[in-house]
Amino acid sequence: MQTPVIERTGGARARGKARVAALLAIVLVLAGVAAGGAWLWLGREFRASGPSAAAVRIEVEPGTSVRTVLARLEASGNLRSARTVEWYLRLHGVKPRMQSGAYELPAHATPAQILALFEEGKVILEQVTVVEGATFADFLDALAEHPRIAHTLSGKSPAEIMAALGHPGLGAEGEFFPDTYRFAANTSDAAILTLAYESMQRVLDAAWRDRGADLPLETPYQALTLASMIEKEAALESERPLIAGVFVNRLRKGMRLQSDPTVVYGLGEHYDGSIHTRDLLRDNPYNTYTREGLPPTPIALPGRESLQAAVQPAPTAALYFVATGLGDGAHHFSSTLQEHNSAVQTYLQRLRASTHGAAAPSSTRAATGGTGVPQP
Numbered sequence: 001m002q003t004p005v006i007e008r009t010g011g012a013r014a015r016g017k018a019r020v021a022a023l024l025a026i027v028l029v030l031a032g033v034a035a036g037g038a039w040l041w042l043g044r045e046f047r048a049s050g051p052s053a054a055a056v057r058i059e060v061e062p063g064t065s066v067r068t069v070l071a072r073l074e075a076s077g078n079l080r081s082a083r084t085v086e087w088y089l090r091l092h093g094v095k096p097r098m099q100s101g102a103y104e105l106p107a108h109a110t111p112a113q114i115l116a117l118f119e120e121g122k123v124i125l126e127q128v129t130v131v132e133g134a135t136f137a138d139f140l141d142a143l144a145e146h147p148r149i150a151h152t153l154s155g156k157s158p159a160e161i162m163a164a165l166g167h168p169g170l171g172a173e174g175e176f177f178p179d180t181y182r183f184a185a186n187t188s189d190a191a192i193l194t195l196a197y198e199s200m201q202r203v204l205d206a207a208w209r210d211r212g213a214d215l216p217l218e219t220p221y222q223a224l225t226l227a228s229m230i231e232k233e234a235a236l237e238s239e240r241p242l243i244a245g246v247f248v249n250r251l252r253k254g255m256r257l258q259s260d261p262t263v264v265y266g267l268g269e270h271y272d273g274s275i276h277t278r279d280l281l282r283d284n285p286y287n288t289y290t291r292e293g294l295p296p297t298p299i300a301l302p303g304r305e306s307l308q309a310a311v312q313p314a315p316t317a318a319l320y321f322v323a324t325g326l327g328d329g330a331h332h333f334s335s336t337l338q339e340h341n342s343a344v345q346t347y348l349q350r351l352r353a354s355t356h357g358a359a360a361p362s363s364t365r366a367a368t369g370g371t372g373v374p375q376p
Helices: 003-046 066-075 082-091 111-120 136-145 158-164 189-209 220-233 237-253 260-270 277-281 304-311 337-354 364-368
Strands: 056-060 101-105 125-129 180-184 320-323 331-334
Touching: 003 082, 003 111, 056 066, 066 082, 066 111, 082 111, 101 111, 125 136, 136 189, 180 189, 189 220, 189 304, 220 237, 220 260, 220 304, 237 304, 237 320, 237 331, 260 277, 320 337, 331 337
Parallel strands: none
Antiparallel strands: 056 101, 125 180, 320 331
């Protein structure tokens, strides 16, 4: 009679275990549903549009953690919940690599978009422009005035700068290519100068390889020097090869180049905006009125077209050029002194007309204003 009792007790236990198992299954299902819902919710939040209605700039310093940046974005109203983004990253095992720099976050950027910008290093590119014909000093001024450049060369002389760049003993003038350079914030001035130096060497080397035959130039550096003179003399791109042709013809004939921009460069800080007769007579290494041949160094940073003109001058018989006085930057080119003098008189007449009868300058050199090669 005891066996049925034992069977009933065992059945009750079995049914109890079944109920527990069922409850556990329900709990697990509910937990799974909750976890799945949380997973989906975190995913939606990670890809949901952000609260910022306008683009925002943010600086990420070297070594800044993801948590720090997310907290800053939340505090500034550009992220809804830094903690939610952290949970998403933790659950997905994602560890974004933060790259320092300045970033622009688009309006309503999602957390996913923001982190992608940081990880890909899509920093805002600053820029500095150096125009053709600027000097090395002008380049340094542009770098010094830029607020987002790391200034590592302040107070150094050109010679010290060249040594710092790895080119001791090399003059700085002319060695840097004039261009617009784009860079990440906090890039050093030395890095930008290195880029400009390497650019000039590539352009100069290419021009020298493509040089014409029988040029009175022995080295790429002489071509660079001549190109700098062409850059300062030419107002019109179309005239660069002709101006180069005049200078090359004069070099071949042993005539002094008599170029005003070289005199201005030699005067340095003593140049007062006008070239006086005393300036033309005062000898210095850059005065091509008193010295034969090219000046000892370039006088500016020449562009690609001037470099090309220096090594491929236009075939011309011209030995002189003077401004036309028409106000368009054009010159009249002459092969004889008589023709040149006539062109100078035409220039003077136009100058008088433009000044409504004002007294003409006392000399041809003053009248040409440094725009033409005078008689030898």
